[in-house]
Amino acid sequence: MEKNGIKLIFSVFLALILAGCGTSGTDGGTNGTKSISKGEITTKTTTSITVNKTQFSSTSADIVTEDTGGSAESEIVVGMVVKVTSEDGVVEEIEYDEELEGPIADDPTGVGTLDRTFTVLGTTVVVDGSTVYGSNDVGVPYAAADIVKHHVVEVSGFYQMDGSLLATYIEMNGTHPANSEAEIKGVITLLSPTQFTIGGATIKYDSSIIKPDEFPSGLDNGIYVEVEGTLDGASFTTIVAKEIENETEDEGSEVEVEGVVTGYVSDADFMVNGIKVDASGADISVTIADGVMVDVEGTMVGGVLVATQVEGT
Secondary structure (H helix, E strand, C coil): HHHHHHHHHHHHHHHHHHHCCCCCCCCCCCCCEEEEEEEEEEECCCCCCCCCEEEEEEECCCCEEECCCCCCHHCCCCCCCCEECCCCCCCCEEECCCEEEEECHHHHCCCCCCCEEEEECCEEEECCCCEEECCCCCEEECCHHHHCCCCEEEEEEEECCCEEEEEEECCCCCCCCCCCCEEEEEEEEEECCEEEECCCCCCCCCCCHHHCCCCCCCCCCCEEEEEEEEEEECCEEEEEEEEEEECCCCCCCCCEEEEEEEEEEEEEEEEEECCCEEEECCCCCCCCCCCCCEEEEEECCCCCEEEEEEECC
């Protein structure tokens, strides 16, 4: 009996030690703290990027571009709006995915050689002297003067209060109609069983592509999503969806997001970069209003970013 008692005590002690080892540290244990930072890359080296005034190491991160993991570190550049995911302070993933991809539907207008305004998927895109350019479809550097009707462009940036997209990064990806791919991020409105709208674009979908793990309660107005598909025939604003992803951040995640305030009702009710924010209890150092560029930090609760701090950028 005495030996069995000693064995039992030792087994319990060992189990407690092993359980403790499995839930601590920076190895993604069950008690790890997940944090997300979304914003524009403002500086970059071969080992780090700066987003929202914070430097993040890129040496051990999984680089994700176009939904593909293991991308080359060189594929993320200054100007791109990215999502940096960390756990217990260790950067696990740096993801880049443009806000818009589609053909330019009209002849660009603008003043001077740098400023251009044009329409992609029903959204007005604004480029200016701060916009960073990638390459065209044959690898040659792109520029404002090269932007022409029917070029298929990928645009990263920030949505403004009038619904336009201020481009921080743009590159070309072929011409229409040879390339009819389309991608858009935004909030679902005017939902029906077969279609909905995002900004000026109409999205046609079949219920079979709606994944239950992405949308446990199904699609609904007000959900921030990413849609990938193809243009419907000769239309420049109607997309036939191949995939719809829920872009709402995970419950309990610590989130920092940079973007323009839109849909302002009160400090307890506004949007930044597609995320609904409640800053009623936050430390606020800027007047929050539509059109103001802010940096918001807080925690996701019930699909809302409950802010602890709001600053101007």
